[in-house]
Amino acid sequence: MSRGLIIGAFLTLIFASLACVSLLWIPYDIETFQIPNKLKRPNWDNWLGTDHFGRDILSMVMMGARTSIAVALLAVGIGMVIGVPLGLFSAARRGSFLDEFIMRGNDLIFAFPSLVIAILITAVFGASAVNAIVAIGIFNIPVFARLTRAAALPLWERDFVLSARVCGKSEMRISVEHIFPNIMNLMIVQGTIQFSLGILAEASLSYIGLGAQPPTASWGRMLADAQTLVSIAPHVALVPGFAILLMVLGLNLMGDGLRDLFDPRIKKDRA
Amino acid sequence: MIRYTVARLTSLIISLIVASLVIFSVIEVIPGDPASFMLGINAREDTLAALRSEMGLDKPLAIRYFDWVIGMLQGDFGNSWTYKTPVFELVADRIWVSLPLAIYALILSTLIAFPAGILAASRRGGVSDVTIMGATQMGVAIPNFWFAMIMVLIFAINLRWFSAGGFPGWSDPIQGLKSLTLPAISLALPQAAILARIMRSSLLDMLSEDFIRTARAKGLSRRQALWRHAVRNALIPVITIIGLQFSFLLAGGIIIEQIFFLPGLGRLIFQAISARDLIVVESVVMLLVFTVIIVNFAVDITYAIVDPRLRRKS
Numbered sequence: 062m063s064r065g066l067i068i069g070a071f072l073t074l075i076f077a078s079l080a081c082v083s084l085l086w087i088p089y090d091i092e093t094f095q096i097p098n099k100l101k102r103p104n105w106d107n108w109l110g111t112d113h114f115g116r117d118i119l120s121m122v123m124m125g126a127r128t129s130i131a132v133a134l135l136a137v138g139i140g141m142v143i144g145v146p147l148g149l150f151s152a153a154r155r156g157s158f159l160d161e162f163i164m165r166g167n168d169l170i171f172a173f174p175s176l177v178i179a180i181l182i183t184a185v186f187g188a189s190a191v192n193a194i195v196a197i198g199i200f201n202i203p204v205f206a207r208l209t210r211a212a213a214l215p216l217w218e219r220d221f222v223l224s225a226r227v228c229g230k231s232e233m234r235i236s237v238e239h240i241f242p243n244i245m246n247l248m249i250v251q252g253t254i255q256f257s258l259g260i261l262a263e264a265s266l267s268y269i270g271l272g273a274q275p276p277t278a279s280w281g282r283m284l285a286d287a288q289t290l291v292s293i294a295p296h297v298a299l300v301p302g303f304a305i306l307l308m309v310l311g312l313n314l315m316g317d318g319l320r321d322l323f324d325p326r327i328k329k330d331r332a
Numbered sequence: 333m334i335r336y337t338v339a340r341l342t343s344l345i346i347s348l349i350v351a352s353l354v355i356f357s358v359i360e361v362i363p364g365d366p367a368s369f370m371l372g373i374n375a376r377e378d379t380l381a382a383l384r385s386e387m388g389l390d391k392p393l394a395i396r397y398f399d400w401v402i403g404m405l406q407g408d409f410g411n412s413w414t415y416k417t418p419v420f421e422l423v424a425d426r427i428w429v430s431l432p433l434a435i436y437a438l439i440l441s442t443l444i445a446f447p448a449g450i451l452a453a454s455r456r457g458g459v460s461d462v463t464i465m466g467a468t469q470m471g472v473a474i475p476n477f478w479f480a481m482i483m484v485l486i487f488a489i490n491l492r493w494f495s496a497g498g499f500p501g502w503s504d505p506i507q508g509l510k511s512l513t514l515p516a517i518s519l520a521l522p523q524a525a526i527l528a529r530i531m532r533s534s535l536l537d538m539l540s541e542d543f544i545r546t547a548r549a550k551g552l553s554r555r556q557a558l559w560r561h562a563v564r565n566a567l568i569p570v571i572t573i574i575g576l577q578f579s580f581l582l583a584g585g586i587i588i589e590q591i592f593f594l595p596g597l598g599r600l601i602f603q604a605i606s607a608r609d610l611i612v613v614e615s616v617v618m619l620l621v622f623t624v625i626i627v628n629f630a631v632d633i634t635y636a637i638v639d640p641r642l643r644r645k646s
């Protein structure tokens with residue numbers, strides 16, 4: 062196992078455990094304001110300091126981790142659950158009208174950056190974490206559909222698929238029983254990468270007010286609140302930023318590490 | 333080449349039509365009655381009626397769609413309900429902030445990424461390679477709006493080299509450019525990191541090709557072979573990414589404009605969302621998507637000019 066994979070998995074695990082712990086316990090209640098306690102630098106009572114409402118930043122980061130991970134994970138889920146079957150189907154019926162239709166549809170979704178999808182959804186339905194999930198999820202669909210198709214196409218030429226055909230299995234059954242297991246590693250790697258992009262996208266969306274709404278804590282929201290305070294209390298802006306940076310870095314390192322682990326052939330080139 | 337161009341052009345037109353249908357349905361069909369959506373539940377009947385006729389809501393959907401598309405083709409994007417001015421004018425004012433910002437960021441990103449990627453590839457495994465690759469890992473992971481805030485803290489608040497936000501206009505181009513510098517850097521950084529990684533891996537692919545070995549065998553030094561043969565060929569995939577990045581920079585600018593209080597398309601669209609001015613949202617989103625589709629088309633065509641193998645395949 063590479064060093065990158067270990068560091069990445071470690072960072073990811075830290076944030077995942079912070080999010081899990083926050084389900085049961087956080088150091089301080091973040092729903093009530095404690096104005097006399099505001100903008101405290103990191104100290105023994107508040108390890109990461111307090112924000113402009115006197116809320117404990119560590120508790121906010123823990124709750125924010127929960128929001129970020131939930132949004133990004135569900136968005137990856139949407140992308141995979143819709144994208145992978147589309148890609149498998151396209152590859153099974155390669156060259157057909159439906160294949161062309163699905164792939165052109167993917168190109169079209171690619172023309173809508175996730176931010177633009179979010180703007181469209183928010184303009185009509187209002188801002189919420191659910192809409193952020195949908196926006197990022199829609200953006201993930203073509204990513205998985207294209208990758209699945211590209212990875213599945215060469216497999217259809219292989220002998221084990223031919224023998225499955227000789228056994229009389231249908232194209233759909235071959236896709237599920239023989240093609241999918243062979244591309245699963247690739248999906249895990251891409252899932253990790255999309256997960257990290259999802260964390261970044263969620264942070265951007267909630268930063269500009271199109272994502273999770275108060276009182277739901279989110280890292281992007283924390284940064285938006287901190288923006289005007291950056292000169293008097295830099296820690297308020299630094300902490301959530303580092304949280305995003307470390308989480309995304311961890312996931313990216315993990316994605317790269319997993320890719321090398323699953324496919325030792327490319328290890329040398331990417332090292 | 334002609335067949336390829338025609339095929340791409342057809343798919344370009346279909347994409348534009350479908351994209352416009354999607355945007356039209358989301359904005360004008362899903363809310364039910366867009367006029368009462370825009371004005372809220374306390375709207376007066378006569379205001380509602382005025383907006384309904386302004387938006388042409390008494391007409392059938394298909395007619396409204398065609399009116400909208402034909403209007404846009406003639407440069408008429410409708411009138412903003414909150415600003416009471418043509419959307420075209422609003423966009424025309426603000427595009428002079430958003431477009432230069434995106435182009436500035438694209439130039440910066442290329443200027444950073446090319447040398448970094450080439451250096452990393454030519455010193456593969458060495459100290460500079462490891463340092464550059466480590467830096468790109470960070471660059472990809474940093475949220476650009478956070479990076480922007482830190483740059484404001486350092487360069488605007490502490491060192492006072494730049495202003496923390498705002499845009500003085502283009503009457504003094506130097507000042508205009510200066511106020512776009514921090515936003516452009518924050519926008520460019522993550523893209524530069526991605527581009528440098530692609531430049532490096534594409535160059536490494538090229539360096540292991542036979543034609544490089546031939547060039548070396550003919551007596552070219554490593555450096556000569558790299559610059560004369562490898563870099564040129566490695567640029568092909570890089571062009572595609574640069575094209576894709578332009579759309580990201582234009583859309584990403586929407587967020588960066590918020591941080592630096594720049595009066596660009598991003599500000600326009602957020603003000604429109606909070607004022608529920610759907611007419612503005614619809615047109616600006618269409619404009620953004622239109623740009624993305626056109627840029628992708630241009631990239632495909634450039635790609636085919638540079639790489640003749642692609643033309644034959646399709």
